[in-house]
Amino acid sequence: MTGRRGGHGDVLLVDGYNIIGAWPELQRLKELGLEEARDRLLDLLADYQGFTGMEVIVIFDAHQVPGLGKTFRQHKLTVLYTKEKETADECIERQVIAMARRSRAIYVATSDLVEQHVAFGKGALRISARELLIGIQQNRRAIERQVEAEQRAQARRNPLDSKLGDSVRERLERMRRGED
Structure with a gap:
């Protein structure tokens, strides 16, 4: 799923533990500890939400973690832990x-x-978990391309600045402030 499919007002519900079990990076982190895998998943989904404009809600089975039936915000994501005896699927x-x-x-x-x-x-x-991972990877590449394009545009707007050494740049800044 690319950022073009979803948009503002759309919602993405994520079965948290299912995704952790399906993505190789998160599987490796889970071996170190479930909390590390959960945190990494939430970081990736927060970036995805920011790029796509979709509302992302992550659902975790509460039997794997304390806090039955709790809902909270993390990185502007909504994170739900199921109620007692409720599966993520039911939620x-x-x-x-x-x-x-x-x-x-x-x-x-x-x-x-x-x-x-x-x-x-x-x-x-x-x-599928695979489609979501591909979407996240595509969005990350798009963000990197956008940042690079902005840096190139900045260099074109101020071509002299890209040719100056740090010491010259610092001296000019001191002169601008009247310190030199």
Whole structure:
């Protein structure tokens, strides 16, 4: 899923532990500790949310972590921990049903085929863990290209600045401030 598919007002529901189990980088981090893998996933999704403009909601099964039924914000993401005896799949289904009434595109990211079919049946669009990872990677490359283009444009706007050494630049700055 690229940033072009989703947009402002669209929602991405992510089955957190399913994605952690599906992405090689997060699988390796999980071996060090589940918290590290969760934090890295949230960092990646926060960047994705910022680039695409989608609202991202990450759902974790609460049996794997304390804080049953809690909802909180992290990096402007909404993070939900399921209620006692509720699976992430059930929570996602409940979210899809509630959001489908608001007529906006809802995407569900999971590699659980049963959950994909259930979410699709409730009106959501499904995205595999692999598709989401590709989308995140494409967005990261687009951001890097945008930053490079801005740096090149900056150098063209001030061609002399790119040719000055640090000592000359510092001396000119001191002169500008009246210190030299």
